[in-house]
Amino acid sequence: MRIRVDTELCQGHGRCYMLAPDLFEADDDGYSQPTAERPVPSELADQARRAFMNCPEDAVILTEETS
């Protein structure tokens, strides 16, 4: 599982860093701190799914890897 935030879509609702604080943090303007797409450690998979399911702008992009 990999995750990133589409910074074009992010409008700073703050749902991702509220629900998935180990994966996201707020920048100084309250938007999700931009990061490159990265793998999600298995213990944080639930947080990743919650962030994905609660972004009003659909800016959290989650990719399930098929191996």
Next chain:
Amino acid sequence: MTDAAPDSHYTLERPEEAVDPQSIYRDLRDNTPVVQLSGRSTTGTLTISRHEDVMTALRTPELFSSDSSAVQIGNTRPLVPLQVDPPHHSKHRKALDPLFAPKQMVKYEPRVRELIRELIDEVADNGHCNFHNDIAEPLPSTIFVELLGLPVSRVDEFLALKDGIIRPPARSLEERYEMVKATGQKIYAVLEEVVEARMAERQDDFLSTIIDAKVDGQPLSRDDVVDIGYLFFLAGLDTVSASLDCIVAYLAQNPDHRQRVADDPAIIPHAIEELLRYESPVPIVPRITTADTEMSGCPIAEGSRITVLLGSANTDERVWDNPHQVDFDRESNKHLGFGGGVHRCLGSHLARMELRVALEEWHDRVPDYRLADGLELRYSPGIRQVDNLELVW
């Protein structure tokens, strides 16, 4: 094939409609997703209610403009950044975002907690209160007046001015327009006086920070600072009060949900998000179209005023599971209680912090409360305050 928007007998302006807007939203979504309501300030305006159409309006500012002609709230210049479109909007928004970022809100939390405790002290031993008058109105308005840098001793005067814009006691559209315009001039006068003083001598408040802010490397004009202040004045003095009213009114009528909040403060942030979704205290945002377009099979002409029903998008069966059920454990909650797109509520992080601290402290002191016997709640149309929220415990 498209047909012109039908008319509806709904107005969304009558108090009896404001008690249970969710059932009206459902009817609109199912039968008339693009419609002309029959209220006095909605005549000639198209109301859109489906989540898909609401999202399109919020995310397409080049077609669904926030230009100030979209709404009449007493201002003679556009409110910055609310009534300004990109790219101009983005520059001002960028300058203001840091003021309201979550990192800043942490600093204000102790003062919010201190104030809510004082307000609760006044009523806790009485066994009853009017929650709107005693808690929901003074808390956010006092905090906001302090943050902005307006004189706290004049908070009652500011609240009356704010109500003169949002809920003028007018009987006709013309009377409403005149009242709102006259009140707007008084708000400008207050702001110009305070901005003048801060330009001469800065203090530790938002107005001073805004005066020193740079947009494209240039300081803001005096008018820009006043126009930002005007927006803050209206937004800061009403919306959190209405949200607190709606949330506590719901909990007072739903003992299982109230008990859960009282027993487990950790659920409060989730309860807030879910009740902002279901109650949608700020249910409407206005737009105006810049070109001919079409939604849900209905033609929309250039220059049409659009009422965007956030509250309806938040309960649309097309995207939500069991939208009419209030569920604090809802897995997916992409609510638009703070709007969406580039104009997402600037003060949302302040609002969330105030709501959380208020609900934590209230339920710590008064965990078991209900509506006064025989009370029929009075929700105001538009921004949904509940001014007769009489509680007993």
